[in-house]
Amino acid sequence: MRLLLIHPSALMYSEIFLRLEPLGLERVAAAAREAGHQVRLVDLQVTRRSRLEAVVESFAPDAVGVSLNYLANIPEAIEIAQHVKRVLPGCFVFFGGHSVSFVAEHVLDQAGGALDAVVRGEGEPAVRPLLEAVRDGGLAEVPGIVTREGRGPAPRMMHGLDEPRPARDLTAHRRRYFIGELEPCASIEFTRGCPWDCSFCSAWTFYGRSYRKATPEAAAAELASIREPNVFIVDDVAFIRPEHGDAIAAELERRRIRKQYYLETRSDVLLRNREVFERWARLGLRYMFLGMEALDAEGLELYRKRVDPDENFRALKVARSLGINVAVNLIVDPAWDAERFRTVREFALSVPEIVHLTVMTPYPGTEIWHTESRRLTTLDYRLFDIQHAVVPTALPLEEFYRELVRTQAVINRKHLGLSNAWGAARILGGNLLRGRTNFARMLFRFNSVYNPERQIADHARPVHHELPRPVHTAPAGRRELYVHAAPAAHRRPPTPPPA
Numbered sequence: 001m002r003l004l005l006i007h008p009s010a011l012m013y014s015e016i017f018l019r020l021e022p023l024g025l026e027r028v029a030a031a032a033r034e035a036g037h038q039v040r041l042v043d044l045q046v047t048r049r050s051r052l053e054a055v056v057e058s059f060a061p062d063a064v065g066v067s068l069n070y071l072a073n074i075p076e077a078i079e080i081a082q083h084v085k086r087v088l089p090g091c092f093v094f095f096g097g098h099s100v101s102f103v104a105e106h107v108l109d110q111a112g113g114a115l116d117a118v119v120r121g122e123g124e125p126a127v128r129p130l131l132e133a134v135r136d137g138g139l140a141e142v143p144g145i146v147t148r149e150g151r152g153p154a155p156r157m158m159h160g161l162d163e164p165r166p167a168r169d170l171t172a173h174r175r176r177y178f179i180g181e182l183e184p185c186a187s188i189e190f191t192r193g194c195p196w197d198c199s200f201c202s203a204w205t206f207y208g209r210s211y212r213k214a215t216p217e218a219a220a221a222e223l224a225s226i227r228e229p230n231v232f233i234v235d236d237v238a239f240i241r242p243e244h245g246d247a248i249a250a251e252l253e254r255r256r257i258r259k260q261y262y263l264e265t266r267s268d269v270l271l272r273n274r275e276v277f278e279r280w281a282r283l284g285l286r287y288m289f290l291g292m293e294a295l296d297a298e299g300l301e302l303y304r305k306r307v308d309p310d311e312n313f314r315a316l317k318v319a320r321s322l323g324i325n326v327a328v329n330l331i332v333d334p335a336w337d338a339e340r341f342r343t344v345r346e347f348a349l350s351v352p353e354i355v356h357l358t359v360m361t362p363y364p365g366t367e368i369w370h371t372e373s374r375r376l377t378t379l380d381y382r383l384f385d386i387q388h389a390v391v392p393t394a395l396p397l398e399e400f401y402r403e404l405v406r407t408q409a410v411i412n413r414k415h416l417g418l419s420n421a422w423g424a425a426r427i428l429g430g431n432l433l434r435g436r437t438n439f440a441r442m443l444f445r446f447n448s449v450y451n452p453e454r455q456i457a458d459h460a461r462p463v464h465h466e467l468p469r470p471v472h473t474a475p476a477g478r479r480e481l482y483v484h485a486a487p488a489a490h491r492r493p494p495t496p497p498p499a
């Protein structure tokens with residue numbers, strides 16, 4: 001069969017700092033190709049919509065799958081499905097990915113006849129049976145399937161991550177993927193899942209709190225096959241198991257692989273496993289993203305982060321001593337007043353780290369979707385991008401955005417190195433000389449992307465598709481939130497989080 005896989009556009013407020021390859025979709029593509037299908041992939045983060053339309057006509061796919069990791073992309077995906085059905089009425093259209101797994105039935109209703117199915121959970125084990133069923137019948141038996149007739153069997157979970165290797169050859173324009181000054185940048189996955197259970201996050205509920213690892217040999221072989229000099233490690237929390245990080249490092253040393261890396265981890269993991277991060281710093285680890293989330297103990301407890309402020313600050317010191325540049329994330333509570341924003345600005349300017357701000361947002365699949373008692377002020381999918389306030393703000397909304405953007409602007413001037421003109425000029429000069437323009441563009445785009453008037457205007461756009469209204473009852477048990485019920489082998493958290 002001919003299968004066309006599509007990744008929607010980048011979200012405006014994130015593409016300024018990064019734009020990364022659609023790794024999940026490349027893995028789904030690889031699984032379909034292994035099953036003998038002809039596969040094309042269009043990534044709208046880096047491809048014009050007109051090109052997609054041309055491919056739909058010339059390739060005339062039998063099936064089209066759209067990746068929906070982000071709620072904010074759902075209206076665009078529905079619109080793409082409608083377009084495909086208009087041009088190719090017989091084509092089977094399905095959605096899959098993280099966010100849509102939590103709202104599958106609702107999206108099927110909203111898309112009407114344009115959408116044939118949603119696949120919940122991991123795409124690799126589902127795509128072969130799905131395409132067979134599209135050809136031969138038996139759709140209701142496909143693991144993870146949801147159609148207008150109802151749900152099929154529970155989604156299947158892969159035992160390991162070594163296969164299939166992402167079909168990177170299917171992504172055109174790979175030079176356009178970047179994160180900060182790491183350009184061009186590929187992505188890789190060493191582990192999948194997270195054993196913690198933060199209340200605002202759906203990473204753990206999607207994988208049922210399971211945790212799986214690639215073998216060090218397969219991880220190193222995949223890295224060796226990547227042409228880009230920079231790599232973003234997509235793991236939710238890198239190097240939870242130090243011996244796993246060490247074993248991959250040993251393989252890289254043996255094969256003499258040298259790249260620059262960016263990863264995400266937690267403060268307690270960095271403190272506990274300092275040596276492995278030190279070894280990776282020698283191998284090229286340049287940037288690290290630490291989810292600090294809150295500056296005070298009260299906030300950390302509210303988000304069930306299971307670290308204290310002291311650990312967070314000690315982790316920053318350790319990263320500095322290893323020469324790793326750190327980006328920290330803080331969650332902006334819409335209840336913040338001007339004084340609170342001022343404190344955060346002061347903090348951000350007092351530390352050498354890059355500070356990111358994301359607005360507290362209850363997502364389907366998170367605990368706070370059920371327990372957050374403040375009423376949602378909007379159900380517009382497009383505003384659920386953690387850059388907009390979707391619950392009431394203590395400040396008038398305009399003032400909230402003014403404070404938010406002011407704080408981000410102060411932080412970004414620092415982040416982009418403008419307070420250190422020589423540093424910025426060096427990076428910029430080097431990148432431009434090498435023909436890399438993403439970083440340069442990013443430097444100049446900040447003011448056009450981040451501005452309070454635009455954020456306010458986003459709230460006034462006509463809304464065609466809305467999220468379902470949350471049911472405000474705490475789930476009977478956390479398993480009710482899971483997409484995947486983890487098989488016993490993967491169920492035990494590798495490092496029990498402290499009580």
Ligand code: B12
Nearest residue numbers: 010011014020024065067070071096097098122123202234
């Ligand atoms: C890496 C990552 C990113 C990367 C890469 C994104 C990209 N281009 O793919 C970067 C850093 C760019 C990023 C950015 C953001 N991210 Co992000 N990201 C992740 C993370 C940590 C891992 C995703 C990943 O690559 N996993 C590995 C691959 C192999 O798995 P996968 O993509 O999930 O794909 C599998 C399945 O989902 C499924 N699947 C996927 N697509 C399809 C399609 C079909 C047809 C089928 C059948 C199946 C299928 O099969 C795949 C293989 O099993 C997840 C958390 C998580 N653990 O999922 C958050 C997560 C997806 N991100 C999140 C958020 C909020 C964001 C941002 C909005 C944050 C911000 N403000 O900057 C931006 C928005 C990005 C954008 N669209 O412009 C939220 C999603 C919230 C939501 N419900 O909408 C998550 C869940 C994290 C969280 N804490 O809750 N992100």
Ligand code: SF4
Nearest residue numbers: 194196198201203236
């Ligand atoms: S540690 Fe990170 S990935 Fe894990 S549940 Fe918390 S926020 Fe989500």
